Amino acid sequence: MTTTSDPGTSPRSPGPASTRPTPAGAVRRAGRPRQPLTALLVATDAVCVLAVVLLLGHGDPAVVFVSTSALVVNAVAGLYRPRMDLSVLDDLPLLVGSSIASLGVAAIAEGALGVGDVDRSTVWAALAQTVLVLSARALVYALRIRHRVAGRVAVRTLVVGCGGLGAQLVEHLRSREQGLLPIGFIDDDPRLPAVERPLPVLGGIADLERLVVRHRVDVVLIAYSNVPEMVVVDVLRGCRGLAVEIFAVPRFWQVTTTHRLLQSVRGVPLVQLRRPAFRAATWPCKRVVDVVASALGLVVALPVLVLCAALVRREVGPGPLFRQERVGLDGRTFALLKLRTMRPDAASDVRWNAHDDAGPVGGWLRRLSLDELPQLWNVLRGDMSLVGPRPERPHFVERFTLDYDDYLWRHRVPVGVTGWAQVHGLRGDTSISERARFDNFYVENWSLWLDVKILLRTVGQVLRAAGR
Known part of the structure; x- marks a missing residue:
């Protein structure tokens, strides 16, 4: 986790009573946070698939199979997950790989089931779909970033840890490019004096669940703080019933290698904590x-x-x-x-x-x-x-x-x-x-x-x- 205490020496305290598991019904079992970008990307790709099938398919089952299976491959590749950084160039390798994988699946289906005939026209249809999806995503991302900067997309965000890194994150988020609107800090022992805080401290770590509900928060960012690590872990586990996404700055983030599963805020990497099991689609x-x-x-x-x-x-x-x-x-x-x-x-x-x-x-x-x-x-x-x-x-x-x-x-x-x-x-x-x-x-x-x-x-x- 991301506190300053040594993970091997955190106190053996059960934490505040509000952080312990509660009986069924006592926790607000909310659904998933709203993901309009995910829905928009799925809809955009579906329109592109429909266009390829209608214009280039000509009733060819192989083209239909390749085009529609690309949606499934895209989902598996994580191309519909919500992101802070929006770049069509980041999507390009995955989209190309998705098209190649769809052609491979179609070839296997042809050999095993005799479905369609994967030939040159099918390859051209897959290439056309990739270009069409890339163009559509470039337009969607440009509009989305424009809406973010204009303040029309502002996801309410709490920052855990009122120190130098927490203040740095707040300063970066004020550019609005990530679409996050920080509304305050949560910390038991803020490092920054009151006159240097860019936002108010709304409460202590044990108040996280209550503050998420009260301020209608959709995102929580975990920065470094003086709160013992196990206390933070207990509080985060206690928020399992809330429709909120949680990101944490990894330890030694300055030397952390970035990859596509990491989010970032102007060079500061963020690890998205996995949703609780009961919120998984499966x-x-x-x-x-x-x-x-x-x-x-x-x-x-x-x-x-x-x-x-x-x-x-x-x-x-x-x-x-x-x-x-x-x-x-x-x-x-x-x-x-x-x-x-x-x-x-x-x-x-x-x-x-x-x-x-x-x-x-x-x-x-x-x-x-x-x-x-x-x-x-x-x-x-x-x-x-x-x-x-x-x-x-x-x-x-x-x-x-x-x-x-x-x-x-x-x-x-x-x-x-x-x-x-x-x-x-x-x-x-x-x-x-x-x-x-x-x-x-x-x-x-x-x-x-x-x-x-x-x-x-x-x-x-x-x-x-x-x-x-």
Whole structure:
């Protein structure tokens, strides 16, 4: 992060109460910030595609395929993401690469499906579309910059850190070329004296969420400040429900190599923090996958479940199914289902490690993770996901929250049957701080592919009998 404190020596304080995760419904779950430039670029490219198809396509399926697939390739390449610096020359290499990739996809489709005929006319159509898109973008960017300088595009912005760098950013933004309108600083201990501040200090770091809502802020810039790093991290995580984009000046920014994923304000690089997982466009797909996979899994695993339940009943007596209260998304509790692997009198909500009380059948079920199969019903009900941080009992959640700074932040996404920590061997009596670190990495870096990777590694562990 971007504070002056040493990241390795930040105090182990949970931070202000307002920065801690809150129950569902307590956070204003706003949608994404308005992105008019993104919508305008998509519409412009779509018009260019339509023009090429109508004027040069002549009913050729290959031209239609190449032109329309270019929109998808452009999106994957990040050509529709909002940016502060608008330059058609920066887009040129990506647009050319997009056209070449679209031709390659069309050639593959022709060979595999017999769709269209990629020939010279198709190549000319792709070239014409690239030129047309570049020309249209040059016009859009010129108009956009003109509107910015005229003040018709002014995104309300807060700057965290009232020091030399924060003042420098404010001074740069006053040119209006980036379309950002700074309205004030946020800092607990401003370095600049009051007479040297270009803008007022509106509050402390713990007030960030409140000030974003009160002043209708769309962008937050994180510069250097005297606030301990972990406090800033907690506050930023606490803003996860707000429709706001957050940028941070990286450490040693003077020697940071720039690339297309970095924004910049007149030579000062800015790293855009990733949106929370639930604001990703693919997030709804996670629930769809959970429902379909858990339903199919229950059907396929039913004979195994019946056999395991019969073995458990024979070993521990009646009641092979075990219910235990666990903590899930946003601190909500639910009844987690498992196959009973211990005697009823050995189960406890406050005993951390009771694995030695498992009998031969119970130990076998644990090693193969078959005792977790009933949790597919929890997934189908919506209590859990297939992949996510493992749920824990309320007693230990309360205890670990006090002992480990990052523990409670695991509950920003649904808990899971398996997780990033578990596939790295953090099962049973292992380090809680490491688990929290791996779980929060998963939350910050979630993607559908990461879920798939975790599921595949979980299958490998089950086949190796690597359970607890």
